[in-house]
Amino acid sequence: MGIDFLPDKPIYQQLIDRITGAIIRGTLQPGEKLPSVREYAVEAGVNANTMQRVYKELEQMEITETRRGQGSFVTGDEARIAMLRDEMKEQLVTSFLQNVEAFGFTTAEIVEHLQKRGDKR
Amino acid sequence: MGIDFLPDKPIYQQLIDRITGAIIRGTLQPGEKLPSVREYAVEAGVNANTMQRVYKELEQMEITETRRGQGSFVTGDEARIAMLRDEMKEQLVTSFLQNVEAFGFTTAEIVEHLQKRGDKR
């Protein structure tokens, strides 16, 4: 109980990423109920307001739905989830490539390094 | 005049990255003199305090040296630069892989996407 958060990224952002990841991965299924704000807050070891903000942003991203008095649910719209997956991948790769270029590496060089590292796991 | 900065990364950090990149790439040669704080601040369109901080941090990373009354210079220590290059690459790839895993993508899938994107430019 209690999640380890990185120091240089907002906690609420890390929580959003974590939940988004679980949905993309299928750990959280379409239509599945999320823990209540308060439950999750305790589990993650953060303040309930922080968790509330997380859920609110997830809803604005249209990847969860909130039903008053009933809780939050993963969207049932599987196409939306598939789209989200692509968006995340795109975004991940784009910002990575921006950095790669900013530092003057070639894509080939990086991919090589990447595969070496990826294989070891 | 004026650099385009990304909105969600500190400006001073982006400037550090930019200069570091130029050194790694060789655009800035070992021992070469950097522009003065004021010059560079004007050129980049940022506050002089911000630029001052950038130079200070570069010096702490030991990739530039400040000679009193003469300005800042890229370190002449080429081994240090080569090391820096490797550090940056390592760090870039590591944090990327962390994200890739966090979101449940496979390295293979990402590399494929990466190559598609990298080729087009």
Next chain:
Amino acid sequence: MGIDFLPDKPIYQQLIDRITGAIIRGTLQPGEKLPSVREYAVEAGVNANTMQRVYKELEQMEITETRRGQGSFVTGDEARIAMLRDEMKEQLVTSFLQNVEAFGFTTAEIVEHLQKRGDKR
């Protein structure tokens, strides 16, 4: 079975509006019996407590009467219904005009838009 509710207005309020509308429109006649709380709750797909609250508020507005053991009935007082109709219209228009002004639109501009939209249906 099951009514589509707007997400940002209380369900009980939407139900009150819906029944009030039916009475104003004459779909529900003066003196006519309303469905039982349970029946209507099932039909609308809401919690019975919610429906209970709806009926209670309708009675407080004096547009329905509850006869013990027999159920709820639309008031027989037709003058009351006519008055209700005017009240609703007044209230609707007033709050609309408040918004129109708050956002700096002119009444003429809005009416024009309104007629365009109203005609198409």
Next chain:
Amino acid sequence: MGIDFLPDKPIYQQLIDRITGAIIRGTLQPGEKLPSVREYAVEAGVNANTMQRVYKELEQMEITETRRGQGSFVTGDEARIAMLRDEMKEQLVTSFLQNVEAFGFTTAEIVEHLQKRGDKR
């Protein structure tokens, strides 16, 4: 000093509407600087966090831009503002018509009432 807020609408929402209205109306010009979060909070008589939330949502709506350490500014993109104006009008009219129909009034009847009221001002 201190704004009068309606009791049945979130304060932060009313503040968003108020600022949006000022922008649409031109009271706040494109590119103009908004008061700082703290200043406005004092002026409106609300907590600084509430105001912060308001500014954040305005930014998400892309009608203001935040520059770190410098404050918030109305977007300079006039097309965006024009679009916003249309969106607001559309939304206002749509929700109004929904209510009109829900209560069984005809558009003609309402427009007539609206013009009578609008003329008196």
Next chain:
DNA sequence: GTGGTCTAGACCACT
């Protein structure tokens, strides 16, 4: 018991 709003106040990052 659920989510939503608001306040109060601390502390940090950035320019």
Next chain:
DNA sequence: GTGGTCTAGACCACG
């Protein structure tokens, strides 16, 4: 001095 994050805790609206 600016915006951004986080905590703590109260109170309300809803089902």
